[in-house]
Amino acid sequence: MTAFRFELLHTAPGKSRRGRCHTAHGLVETPAFMPVGTAATVKTMTPQDLEAVGAQIVLGNVYHLFLRPGHELIARLGGLHRFMNWRRPILTDSGGFQVFSLGALRTIREEGVTFRSHIDGSARFLSPEVVMAVQEALGSDIMMQFDECPPWPADRDYVARSMELSLRWGARCLAARRPDPEGGALFGIVQGGMELDLRRESAARLVEMGFDGYAIGGLSVGEPRELMAEMLAQVPDLLPANRPRYLMGVGKPEDLMAAVAAGIDLFDCVLPTRNARNGQMFIHGGVINVKQARFREDPNPPDPRCGCDTCRHYSLAYLHHLFRGREILGLRLMTLHNLFYYLTLMEDLRRAIQADRFQEFAREFYSSMTGPS
């Protein structure tokens, strides 16, 4: 049913894992971070840039591509890989998260969700079946089930009903999947809010249905860090060791570190790209914002320990100048750096796990952090 296969290569002391996803578009060494390419572009970057900074896989958003330019158009043009000139694997989210963020603009029913497009206000409909058709039309290597992502805080009854709805939708996604030995993987999504027993129920029933991988949704939605840590300490253990585990929408470098320690394999997050466009750069030991006046005449690179093109060729003073002038090149150079930082961190992490020194690596990482980021 799919070209996808996950290989668990090594489990270090503790729970961190080294793995490998095989897809029709090549390998993804895990733990891996996926840059977010919302509208068929990781903002400011070419695919060559992405390969140069070490991106193995990017994420595409069903919600955005469904609305513009439309999955059928992309399919007629040869699929999403060809459309955006990206040869490596693509994971597509199911659109659920974006649709539910629309608030008053959407109506959830058993059948699916009716909503108004944020682009032109037109009435649109997404359901498990539509979302599968969209992801298959795009030619996704890893498809996500349609799910509901409850907000935080939410009352237990709502979270429980929502989890049940997501389970029924997951089953419909499995049923709607087109039989295709070259097709993409389909991942189920564990929901259940901050209720451990609901998470347990959700995980058990998804595993029973049998997905190619499992995601943990509904975290990093505004809850306190301790709650997320509590969930992370338990939920990965509910999932089969021989399937990849994907923590959706997380996070800061220290969150990735903590999640890898808990046994997570895959991540996506807009932080490195979106924050770059706000002037924030992730560097060894913390974060800086180039718009600060103290960088006005600073001849140093953003991160002296970094080997990216931005840090090798440009000063903070120049980036500060570009940012103040709203120059596109500034957004581009900062995005390049942040992605390099995230992807190099993941590479270092993988090497540390392989060498059984992940805990040492994590300790050094945390002790280098200066103040809150």
Place this chain on the structure above:
Amino acid sequence: MTAFRFELLHTAPGKSRRGRCHTAHGLVETPAFMPVGTAATVKTMTPQDLEAVGAQIVLGNVYHLFLRPGHELIARLGGLHRFMNWRRPILTDSGGFQVFSLGALRTIREEGVTFRSHIDGSARFLSPEVVMAVQEALGSDIMMQFDECPPWPADRDYVARSMELSLRWGARCLAARRPDPEGGALFGIVQGGMELDLRRESAARLVEMGFDGYAIGGLSVGEPRELMAEMLAQVPDLLPANRPRYLMGVGKPEDLMAAVAAGIDLFDCVLPTRNARNGQMFIHGGVINVKQARFREDPNPPDPRCGCDTCRHYSLAYLHHLFRGREILGLRLMTLHNLFYYLTLMEDLRRAIQADRFQEFAREFYSSMTGPS
């Protein structure tokens, strides 16, 4: 007094010329087109991109750099080349054109021009001496004299007085120049509006003063094409053959072709970069705008005859999609293409002149043009 030297390599039948500028930062083979890097960046492009598309030299704007981040700051950081990481030659304009464009915000006197910054409204002052100090602080390879650029239309008296002022300012620039064997060249600027006798007077007196090169200013300011053609037919002949001739702020590909035929060596223009950001692409035979609905599902590259990265990897449909979504990558890919188009045209032109087949080349170029661009 300068590291600059111009070598006239070949004059083809007709007036077109092949030459070479020697500067402290390397050679510029002429005829050459200079991408405009207003605020220490050719918008959306890295220096590596610029080298890859064949840029030999870029233009920096004194007006913009003087206001932000300031020439003294750039000097303390090692000069403009280092600041923006561009190793090849830089020409700086004198700021005159921008200042005079400010209209009511500026006051012209013999001493110089007082104006209000468009950034913060502060009162600022530029004069021949200040402009020389700015260009020397930036480390420019080719400096331009401070001049007044009269608008079109303007009455003859005004144009005559303005020309005389520019001549006096030119002499003051020469006098203010720092003695430095490694310093940049200084170019005089021929003014005189659309009055041939004033142009003649301006050119003769500048040549008498002795500049390293000569620019023709005050064209492409809104006058009919025939008037510019009339000036171009005459003014270059008033300038010494052994000095480079620079036509400021021009223009469309067909304008460059006509100006090369008239004996011009250097060009700068915002068209390829600015128009890219409006969706316009220069292609063999004319121009297209990617925002047009007819490109919505077009699987072809913008220009099938073009070898740039954009045309080799992306469809019109993808560029249309990026442009509609206001994606930065679209602006970048279109800028890359337009600069490649302009710079490849110049390279082809140089080869044609060298082989004594410029007129044939120009004929083919014009006959390929489809409709007005």
